[in-house]
Amino acid sequence: MQADLICIGNELLTGLIENSNASFLSRRLWAAGIPVRESVVVADEEDSIREALERVLNKSEIIILTGGLGPTDDDVTREAVAGILDLKMSLNKEWLEKMESFFLKRGITMPEGNKKQAMVIEGSLMLPNKKGTAPGAILEVKNKIIVLLPGPPAELEEMFDQHVHPYLLSNNRGVQRKVKTLKCIGLGESMLEETIKKIGKWEYPPLSYIAKGYEVNLQLKASGYSEEANAMIEGAEKLLRETLGDYIFGSDLDTINSVVANMFLSGKHTLSVAESCSGGLMSDMITDIPGSSGFFLGGVIAYSNFAKCELLKIDQELIKSEGEVSKPVAIAMAESVRSLFKADFGVGITGYAGPEPGESKSSAGLVYIAVSSTKEIECKEFHLGGGRRGVKERAAQVAFDMMRKILIKA
Numbered sequence: 001m002q003a004d005l006i007c008i009g010n011e012l013l014t015g016l017i018e019n020s021n022a023s024f025l026s027r028r029l030w031a032a033g034i035p036v037r038e039s040v041v042v043a044d045e046e047d048s049i050r051e052a053l054e055r056v057l058n059k060s061e062i063i064i065l066t067g068g069l070g071p072t073d074d075d076v077t078r079e080a081v082a083g084i085l086d087l088k089m090s091l092n093k094e095w096l097e098k099m100e101s102f103f104l105k106r107g108i109t110m111p112e113g114n115k116k117q118a119m120v121i122e123g124s125l126m127l128p129n130k131k132g133t134a135p136g137a138i139l140e141v142k143n144k145i146i147v148l149l150p151g152p153p154a155e156l157e158e159m160f161d162q163h164v165h166p167y168l169l170s171n172n173r174g175v176q177r178k179v180k181t182l183k184c185i186g187l188g189e190s191m192l193e194e195t196i197k198k199i200g201k202w203e204y205p206p207l208s209y210i211a212k213g214y215e216v217n218l219q220l221k222a223s224g225y226s227e228e229a230n231a232m233i234e235g236a237e238k239l240l241r242e243t244l245g246d247y248i249f250g251s252d253l254d255t256i257n258s259v260v261a262n263m264f265l266s267g268k269h270t271l272s273v274a275e276s277c278s279g280g281l282m283s284d285m286i287t288d289i290p291g292s293s294g295f296f297l298g299g300v301i302a303y304s305n306f307a308k309c310e311l312l313k314i315d316q317e318l319i320k321s322e323g324e325v326s327k328p329v330a331i332a333m334a335e336s337v338r339s340l341f342k343a344d345f346g347v348g349i350t351g352y353a354g355p356e357p358g359e360s361k362s363s364a365g366l367v368y369i370a371v372s373s374t375k376e377i378e379c380k381e382f383h384l385g386g387g388r389r390g391v392k393e394r395a396a397q398v399a400f401d402m403m404r405k406i407l408i409k410a
Contacts, residue, residue, distance in 0.1 A: 001171075003029050004056040005039040008049060008067035008077055009151055012041045020153050021066045028160060030179045030221075031252060032169055033229070034062065044068055049080035057084075061144060062168065067151030069134035071113040077148060078119060078137075085141055087122040091115075092135075095126065099133050124148075127163045131155045138167060145171060178229040180237055182218040183250045185401045189216050192244070199243055204236035213390065214397040215256065249404060256400040257285040263407045264295035271403075272341035273299040274312055274333040276324070277351040277367060282396040297341040302333065312336040325350050327379050330368035334379075338372045345406075346372040347399050354388035367395045371402050378406065 005025055011017040022039045029036055037060050042048040049068065056063055068077030082089050096118040103110040117134050120126050127136035127149075134150040136159050147164055149156045184192060189211045196202070205222035218240060222232040241248055250259045264271055273282050273296075283299035286292050302308045305324055309316050314332045322328045330348045338346025351367030365386075370379035380402065384394040 001061045003062035004060040044074040046076045064147040180220045214394040261289040270343040272343040274337035330370040334370035334372035353391045
């Protein structure tokens with residue numbers, strides 16, 4: 001089975017909103033063994049939606065449409081799908097009552113336009129929406145599975161994971177495509193390739209390299225019947241893990257911050273962070289993880305020298321003599337923030353995110369990261385690229401990786 005994606009919305013065509021839905025669905029579908037044949041974006045126009053749907057009806061077994069399920073006049077996805085399939089629509093009174101209750105709880109009378117969101121296509125399975133008023137739908141017509149999902153990412157993602165994903169898995173038969181993603185950090189794309197080439201001739205499933213900041217994802221794809229495809233993936237994964245060791249930090253939906261968070265929680269360690277050039281990004285990534293309050297005690301964004309001295313009590317003479325971007329200052333930041341929050345571990349990050357007045361261009365990307373614990377202090381120098389945002393993101397990734405390697409030994 002393969003899928004086509006039709007993403008609907010003028011805001012996607014004008015670039016006002018990034019099409020994160022297509023990325024999310026592609027990842028989830030590939031992980032379920034369902035490759036995406038094509039992904040297109042069309043306007044909020046019934047004719048455009050009909051044309052796109054008609055074009056792919058004979059191409060793939062699964063067609064997913066996102067967006068255009070709202071209450072306004074330009075939300076016409078249901079109408080377009082019902083029209084091309086020659087199906088009627090009817091009012092679902094139960095969903096209408098739920099919408100009215102949804103608005104009532106917020107002290108608002110439901111606008112008349114929202115009633116159209118309770119219209120369902122004949123023969124469809126309605127998918128409830130826990131985070132909004134637009135229900136989704138699944139239709140099976142002429143051996144095709146057609147899925148309608150709302151446009152807001154939070155609504156779409158929950159609906160897909162809770163309802164669509166299990167449905168598609170139960171209908172995926174015969175030859176399957178399996179995907180496994182191994183996530184690496186600490187070796188660049190070319191160095192990873194060189195290391196893997198030392199294995200010899202690659203006789204396993206096709207391997208793709210995907211660079212993501214300071215990380216590189218290795219994606220394995222295998223086709224065959226379920227057991228056959230699984231065996232090919234498992235053999236390749238075993239060999240890669242034996243070859244790359246700790247450079248692999250996780251797989252599939254793992255992130256470097258989620259992996260480190262789980263290590264902190266399982267080890268019952270606590271953490272505090274002092275950030276300068278990363279501007280609080282590491283703290284943001286930590287608090288993205290559910291349960292992070294179980295180990296993260298707090299952070300300080302000590303962006304200026306004043307903040308470093310006043311909040312972290314770093315000696316001003318140390319900054320003058322060594323420079324605000326230096327190994328001694330990074331160490332002082334890590335030790336101070338650990339002491340301030342009485343944490344088991346403290347991280348200090350200082351560096352140049354990008355050229356500013358008075359800086360040389362060669363300074364951009366110079367970052368020092370220190371990790372302080374009750375047992376040891378470790379500090380490393382890095383030269384990171386990717387512009388200001390790229391340096392901030394890579395600095396946070398590197399700091400997580402340093403923590404990961406220290407926790408492995410702890």
